[in-house]
Amino acid sequence: MQHPALLEVRDLAVEFPIGGRWTPVVSDARLTLAPGETLGLVGESGSGKSITSMAILGLVGELGGRVPRGSVRFGGEEVIGASPALLRRLRGERIGMIFQQPGRSLNPAFTVGDHIAETVRRHRGVSRADAWKRAVSLLDRVGIARAAERAGDYPHQFSGGMCQRVMIAMAICCEPNLLIADEPTTALDVTVQAMVLKLLRELIAESGMAMLFISHDLAVVSEVTQRVSVMYAGQTVEDGTTGEVFSAPGHPYTRALLGSIPGAGRQQRLRLIEGSIPSPTTVITGCRFNPRCTSRIADRCDTRPVELKRTAAGRYVRCVQADAVAQSLVAAS
Numbered sequence: 001m002q003h004p005a006l007l008e009v010r011d012l013a014v015e016f017p018i019g020g021r022w023t024p025v026v027s028d029a030r031l032t033l034a035p036g037e038t039l040g041l042v043g044e045s046g047s048g049k050s051i052t053s054m055a056i057l058g059l060v061g062e063l064g065g066r067v068p069r070g071s072v073r074f075g076g077e078e079v080i081g082a083s084p085a086l087l088r089r090l091r092g093e094r095i096g097m098i099f100q101q102p103g104r105s106l107n108p109a110f111t112v113g114d115h116i117a118e119t120v121r122r123h124r125g126v127s128r129a130d131a132w133k134r135a136v137s138l139l140d141r142v143g144i145a146r147a148a149e150r151a152g153d154y155p156h157q158f159s160g161g162m163c164q165r166v167m168i169a170m171a172i173c174c175e176p177n178l179l180i181a182d183e184p185t186t187a188l189d190v191t192v193q194a195m196v197l198k199l200l201r202e203l204i205a206e207s208g209m210a211m212l213f214i215s216h217d218l219a220v221v222s223e224v225t226q227r228v229s230v231m232y233a234g235q236t237v238e239d240g241t242t243g244e245v246f247s248a249p250g251h252p253y254t255r256a257l258l259g260s261i262p263g264a265g266r267q268q269r270l271r272l273i274e275g276s277i278p279s280p281t282t283v284i285t286g287c288r289f290n291p292r293c294t295s296r297i298a299d300r301c302d303t304r305p306v307e308l309k310r311t312a313a314g315r316y317v318r319c320v321q322a323d324a325v326a327q328s329l330v331a332a333s
């Protein structure tokens with residue numbers, strides 16, 4: 001049975017002024033998240049993952065960009081062009097966000113306890129004392145030892161991994177329905193990374209919140225998520241269950257990404273695909289991946305844009321050869 005969607009992103013485009021003109025950095029993103037589901041969002045650096053998450057929070061305008069078309073529906077309500085009151089309710093309360101640069105999100109002038117308590121107070125009309133109590137209990141829940149004492153410390157007194165735990169506590173303090181975690185473990189060393197991932201999985205399991213997990217690390221994505229959405233140069237190019245996408249990728253880009261998982265160092269960024277992602281100002285006719293694609297068909301892939309289509313296997317793939325590729329993979333396996 002199909003769940004009603006918690007989040008539905010359709011035909012989303014985001015533009016920024018680059019070189020004096022409005023330039024698309026996201027041109028066609030599509031995401032769906034059911035309540036309680038964990039979706040991975042992957043793609044090379046610059047593919048538009050963070051900007052898509054900013055659009056979900058209605059933050060594009062504040063970053064100096066605009067959304068010329070598309071829709072983001074959260075809990076049935078449209079986020080694009082929504083009122084400030086709705087956006088306030090979404091941010092921090094119904095959607096918790098762990099931003100990609102944690103260093104920028106903690107203010108060195110405030111204690112870690114204040115960060116959490118203030119977020120609680122902003123969304124819930126509780127007293128200072130109650131907000132502080134909640135902050136301490138959240139710090140304890142995210143694994144900060146001696147939480148009552150440590151709540152009075154400043155961010156510089158915390159390690160990178162501890163700061164990330166504070167960020168997680170802030171993101172979940174109002175019991176959101178959705179947690180967006182943008183590269184939550186990338187800046188951490190491998191052991192700390194594993195602990196933070198374990199914490200995230202526990203929190204998801206006990207709260208039932210959905211998670212949009214943005215990461216370069218395909219090994220982690222395959223462990224943590226139920227579905228995965230792949231972005232390339234501002235477009236969603238594949239979307240399906242994690243098991244199916246990883247075992248039989250339908251888009252040549254997904255295949256290339258999976259082929260580029262470094263065997264040893266999971267930390268390594270994905271740089272092993274021939275060529276590089278085009279800059280937003282590069283004009284590409286046809287499929288945006290065609291200049292780098294080893295399966296491209298001349299006079300077909302480079303002549304007209306390619307739509308995201310549902311394949312016979314129930315997957316979404318943006319490739320003219322999607323069904324043929326999926327079938328040949330099934331036949332080969």
Ligand SMILES: Nc1ncnc2c1ncn2[C@@H]1O[C@H](COP(=O)(O)OP(=O)(O)OP(=O)(O)O)[C@@H](O)[C@H]1O
Nearest residue numbers: 016018025044045046047048049050051052063280
């Ligand atoms: N404020 C901005 N003004 C102009 N261009 C921007 C702005 N923010 C992002 N971009 C551009 O939008 C594109 C997508 O950026 P985004 O941060 O979403 O990528 P990403 O997929 O999250 O990459 P990474 O994996 O490195 O975090 C990039 O080309 C980036 O340079």
Ligand SMILES: [Mg+2]
Nearest residue numbers: 049050051100
């Ligand atoms: Mg990013």
